[in-house]
Amino acid sequence: AQSVTQPDIHITVSEGASLELRCNYSYGATPYLFWYVQSPGQGLQLLLKYFSGDTLVQGIKGFEAEFKRSQSSFNLRKPSVHWSDAAEYFCAVAPGGGAGSYQLTFGKGTKLSVIP
Template sequence: AQSVTQPDIHITVSEGASLELRCNYSYGATPYLFWYVQSPGQGLQLLLKYFSGDTLVQGIKGFEAEFKRSQSSFNLRKPSVHWSDAAEYFCAVVTNAGGTSYGKLTFGQGTILTVHP
């Protein structure tokens, strides 16, 4: 079964610093990968997604993520963090055609981002 690991439960950065949130997946076929963000008291907002093609994908709010098949990773990056980026970030994977479990997103445990002024 597919699984997603976010090794960092909590990350603290200073405003203006760069950010990288790690995500590793375990899945045999081509994964479809997503990053969602959840602000306090809010729902899940899609930041970006990877289906195929260019392995570096751009998302909203200045975020980008790079798919590395050799490392089974899909790390989220931002060159300069803003205080409003403080939230919880979730990596997720869905199986592709040929799999046995369509439609089901499997989430990582989330990374809480704290931004210091």
């Protein structure tokens, strides 16, 4: 079964600083990879997704993520953080190639705080 590890429980950055949130996955083949964001009191929203092809993917709100097969990683980045980016971020994985049911396995999340 696949699994997802987000090593950082809580990260604090200053507004305008760059951001990188880490995500490592465990899966036998190339999985499908996702980042979701949860604003306080809200449901989750998809930021970006990777299925295949270009390993650098662009998402909404100025976020990007890079798939590195050799490191089993899919880290999320943003060059300049805004106060409105304060939220909880979840990495998720699904079996690649459409195998099995369309179920996501989520990491435990990284809470981002932004200092004005």
